[in-house]
Amino acid sequence: MTLKASEIAVGDTFEEILVKDLKRTQLVMYAGTSGDYNPLHTDDVYCREAAGYPGVFAHGMLTMGMTGRVATNLFGAENIKKYGVRFTNQVWPGDDLSGSAVVEAIREESGETLVDIKLTTTNQNGDVVITGSATGRVDP
Amino acid sequence: MADEKVIKFPVEATHIMMFRRSIGDYSVADTGTEQTAAPPTFPQAAAQFDPDYFLRIKPGEDWFGSGKDPSGVKGTPASSGGLHAEQHFEFARPIRPGDALSVVTKPGKTWEKESKRAGKLMFSERITEYRNQNGELVCTARGVGVKTERPVDQS
Numbered sequence: 001m002t003l004k005a006s007e008i009a010v011g012d013t014f015e016e017i018l019v020k021d022l023k024r025t026q027l028v029m030y031a032g033t034s035g036d037y038n039p040l041h042t043d044d045v046y047c048r049e050a051a052g053y054p055g056v057f058a059h060g061m062l063t064m065g066m067t068g069r070v071a072t073n074l075f076g077a078e079n080i081k082k083y084g085v086r087f088t089n090q091v092w093p094g095d096d097l098s099g100s101a102v103v104e105a106i107r108e109e110s111g112e113t114l115v116d117i118k119l120t121t122t123n124q125n126g127d128v129v130i131t132g133s134a135t136g137r138v139d140p
Numbered sequence: 141m142a143d144e145k146v147i148k149f150p151v152e153a154t155h156i157m158m159f160r161r162s163i164g165d166y167s168v169a170d171t172g173t174e175q176t177a178a179p180p181t182f183p184q185a186a187a188q189f190d191p192d193y194f195l196r197i198k199p200g201e202d203w204f205g206s207g208k209d210p211s212g213v214k215g216t217p218a219s220s221g222g223l224h225a226e227q228h229f230e231f232a233r234p235i236r237p238g239d240a241l242s243v244v245t246k247p248g249k250t251w252e253k254e255s256k257r258a259g260k261l262m263f264s265e266r267i268t269e270y271r272n273q274n275g276e277l278v279c280t281a282r283g284v285g286v287k288t289e290r291p292v293d294q295s
Contacts, residue, residue: 019164029162033155035187038195039205049210052291060224065163065181073167077234078177084228084282090292134180 002079003138005113010103014074018066018097018121022058027093030062058091067121067130070099074117075136081114085132089123096124101134113140146242149186149270151178153237159185177234181227183270183279186243223292225263226284232277240273248282259289 019026027041036059039046047053064085071083091097098121105116115138121130154172159182161170168174187193197203204213235241248265255261263286270279 026162026164029158033159033162034185035190035193036184036195037197037205043205045206045210046204050204050206051211054294061181061184061227062163064227065159065165065179068180069163069165069167072165072179076177077179078236080180080229080231080234082228082230083180084226086226087224 003075003115003136005106005115005138005140008103008106008115008138010106012103014070014101014117016070016073016099018069018099020096022091022093022095022097024056024093027056027058027062030059030065034059034061036061054092056093058093058095060087063087063091063097063121063130064132066097067099067119067132068134070101070119071117071134071136074101075115075134075138079137080134081137082135083132084134085119085130087129088131089127089129091123091129095129097121097129104133106138113138144244144246145192146244147186147190149189149241149243151235151237151239151241155185155188156182156237175237177236180229180231182235183229183241183243183268183281184227186241186268186270189243222285222287224283225286226282228282230280232279233272235270235278239278241270241278242272244269244271255288257293258291261289262287 031037031042041056041059044055047055068083100120101117104118107114114135116135119132120128122128156178157172168176202213204211245266245268248267250264253261263284266283268281272278
């Protein structure tokens with residue numbers, strides 16, 4: 001069930017709550033599946049006493065993964081052509097994150113209909129933690 | 141020229157299921173047998189199959205996380221790990237269970253910048269190509285890492 005180009009328009013915005021009250025356990029889950037066991041993300045003692053941080057913080061790739069749901073819910077994972085982000089602020093346990101996608105272009109390329117979206121993820125204070133973009137394939 | 145290191149990354153439905161859960165993606169049934177495409181950030185999990193990956197405990201080697209001491213490694217700089225600044229994925233085809241990926245990473249550009257919150261920032265780029273069992277390009281990833289002179293100021 002691929003999205004149809006006729007179902008969307010440039011300027012359309014899609015919003016999604018990505019997480020409420022991010023739990024440390026979620027960080028542990030992400031460490032386990034991604035293989036990134038950096039203690040900065042799972043080891044509060046290390047963060048506070050050895051690394052100089054107030055505590056563990058989320059893997060950038062966890063926030064990117066959560067943000068990617070906005071794109072995959074729209075296009076389906078199998079239709080993602082491009083997905084890129086810049087990490088602009090750290091994400092901490094307890095954060096609420098919401099993601100938004102704005103349709104920037106609907107275009108044809110090499111016989112495919114592609115949609116470019118701009119992605120932004122914001123925390124409960126309104127700070128942007130990720131800016132990015134994605135391109136998905138849709139049915140004409 | 142040294143032989144390039146190739147990581148063999150077998151893509152399994154159960155791994156994708158667990159990865160989905162870890163990013164809060166419950167859009168697909170949760171049985172571990174679905175043949176649907178992996179989420180776009182899944183290529184990063186190739187780290188699991190890198191025998192030398194430095195962010196995994198290895199037998200007989202020091203680990204820099206806490207145990208008896210806050211850090212298991214003496215004299216490690218306070219900000220040892222580096223942070224992730226950017227990440228980009230481009231897909232030629234989706235990644236699906238059953239793919240047997242060969243993963244090759246090459247260094248890209250490096251540059252420096254001064255910041256108020258963390259001192260000198262040293263950026264470095266890594267380009268990773270994922271090819272399937274037929275030699276077809278599946279995904280190209282570009283990551284930008286940053287090492288900071290000191291921990292990022294939280295005030």
